[in-house]
Amino acid sequence: MDLQAVQVGVFAFITALIGFVTYWKCRGARHSSDSNKEYFLAGGGLSWIFVAGSITLTNLSTDQLVGMNGNQMALLAWWEFAAVVGLIILAKVFLPVYYKYNCTTTTELLEKRYKDKHIRATISVLFLLGNVFIYLPIMLYTGSLFMQSMFGIDTPIIILSAVFAIVGAAYAVLGGLRAVAISDTFSGVLLLGMGIVVVLLALAAIDYDFSGIPAERLTMIGDNESPIPWHTLLTGMIFIQAFYWSTNQNITQRAMAAPTLREAQKGVFAAAAIRLLIVPAIIVLPGIVSYKLYGDIGDAAYGRVVGDLMPTWMSGAFAAAVAAAVLTSFNSFLNSSAALYVCDIHEKYISPNPNVPKLSGYITGLFVLVALLLVPVYDGADSIINLVQQLNGLLSMPILSTFVVGLVFRNVDARAAIIAVISGVGLYAFFSFVWMPLHYIHMMFFTLGFCILTALGVNRAVYGKRAELVWKSDNADAVQLDAKGG
Known part of the structure; x- marks a missing residue:
């Protein structure tokens, strides 16, 4: 006592x-x-x-x-x-x-x-x-x-x-x-x-x-x-x-x-x-x-x-x-x-x-x-x-894709990124609850790639915008400034 x-x-x-x-x-x-x-x-x-x-x-x-x-x-x-x-x-x-x-x-x-x-x-x-x-x-x-x-x-x-x-x-x-x-x-x-x-x-x-x-x-x-x-x-x-x-x-x-x-x-x-x-x-x-x-x-x-x-x-x-x-x-x-x-x-x-x-x-x-x-x-x-990490996959890779696309590319419509996120959540839910062909960590990588490609594809096909790499567009802006004497 x-x-x-x-x-x-x-x-x-x-x-x-x-x-x-x-x-x-x-x-x-x-x-x-x-x-x-x-x-x-x-x-x-x-x-x-x-x-x-x-x-x-x-x-x-x-x-x-x-x-x-x-x-x-x-x-x-x-x-x-x-x-x-x-x-x-x-x-x-x-x-x-x-x-x-x-x-x-x-x-x-x-x-x-x-x-x-x-x-x-x-x-x-x-x-x-x-x-x-x-x-x-x-x-x-x-x-x-x-x-x-x-x-x-x-x-x-x-x-x-x-x-x-x-x-x-x-x-x-x-x-x-x-x-x-x-x-x-x-x-x-x-x-x-x-x-x-x-x-x-x-x-x-x-x-x-x-x-x-x-x-x-x-x-x-x-x-x-x-x-x-x-x-x-x-x-x-x-x-x-x-x-x-x-x-x-x-x-x-x-x-x-x-x-x-x-x-x-x-x-x-x-x-x-x-x-x-x-x-x-x-x-x-x-x-x-x-x-x-x-x-x-x-x-x-x-x-x-x-x-x-x-x-x-x-x-x-x-x-x-x-x-x-x-x-x-x-x-x-x-x-x-x-x-x-x-x-x-x-x-x-x-x-x-x-x-x-x-x-x-x-x-x-x-x-x-x-x-x-x-x-x-x-x-x-x-x-x-292990349960936490698997449940994380439903949200983590679709969310990360919006940051990757937003930081790496310009001229991407936000609606395209949102569609990609929703599609990615649905895809990983399918992997988690219906069919998991590979280890869930591999499928998270696959889901990230799917979301990025979906965002860029929808941006072009649905909203008629062509995404530009940030570094490429930055270099183009610099060339234009140089040409103008800026």
Whole structure:
């Protein structure tokens, strides 16, 4: 009983400390007069440290810790190694364009490149569908599942999910992105530290001896039957990462909240370094060890390792770290979802000057309610992380195609891009639910190519426009200026 009191006391103290430090940092910050920029981009005042911290912890939550360790194999580390490439693409390719166009949302770039607000709203709706129907409920479910398996409690998952949802929504509604990013960073330091401790405890539990674990669990070269066949690294994997890190509002919003492009790039490169050096071990080694200790136990692996191996006196701190990870990822997605609705839909079609904090509060409440209702849908899934990636394919490649076409070509009608997106969603739905001829990562690559070709073909055949490569048209403009003596 005394140890339980210590656990609860440590958990409460650390959680309260993170909340207090977040409040203290937010209170002393300078605020922008632009309500959208203040609420959704922290007034453009995030230093590179908070950019890196928020990007890291927005991505690294229980869906990663539970889902990836739940595969109980080293192969899943490829998601993290490939993410480094995605972050570099964000820093060097996309961020300069977002800052050039002074974007609040990633989809604002589409409106400015296509000169059409409807494509911005269409892609925002797709992002919102992914956030509300996939990411938010999965975060609540995996966080609650972890707490159940770690502490061996009988509290229903829906009750634990409701607690996470209410507290996470409070951060997002009351503090905006500034509070979200600051709490992300402090929570991230705690989570990464505790994650490393778990890795060391797990390795010590098997005396650093991996004998007896099947070779397919340890290899980094996946065969055709594995979750990541080696050849998928050459096709769809890089584009999945480009979508997630470079066009996804939930991630990119943090990098767009720095005062300068250079400061944002520093934060993204720091996040890439963390992703390369620390995260892979955290998301695969405990799962591999759990296979040797318990056999094939799936998504319960991480919670079981932590519950069995971590000293009781330390488990309160780890519970605080996990709770912080769930809350920060959840509130990050809530804030980004509110930004998409307010900036891309409400202000464009309903009212141009709403009360941003009040409207965001209402829409956040709606998103939370829907996410909670969907938690039971994901209960009992064979592999959360593989399910997430497959569902992602419905939206990710069609969305990415609009950015590729918009940045690489000029003179493309927005309606052609929208038709391509709708066609791409339908095509991948067919692959997912009717006929999957190749691995789903290959089919994501195929879907991207289909969407790009469809946009260009419809643009020419239906709307009578000939797309021009940006670099080619830029060179032509330069020649004309030279000829005029400009």
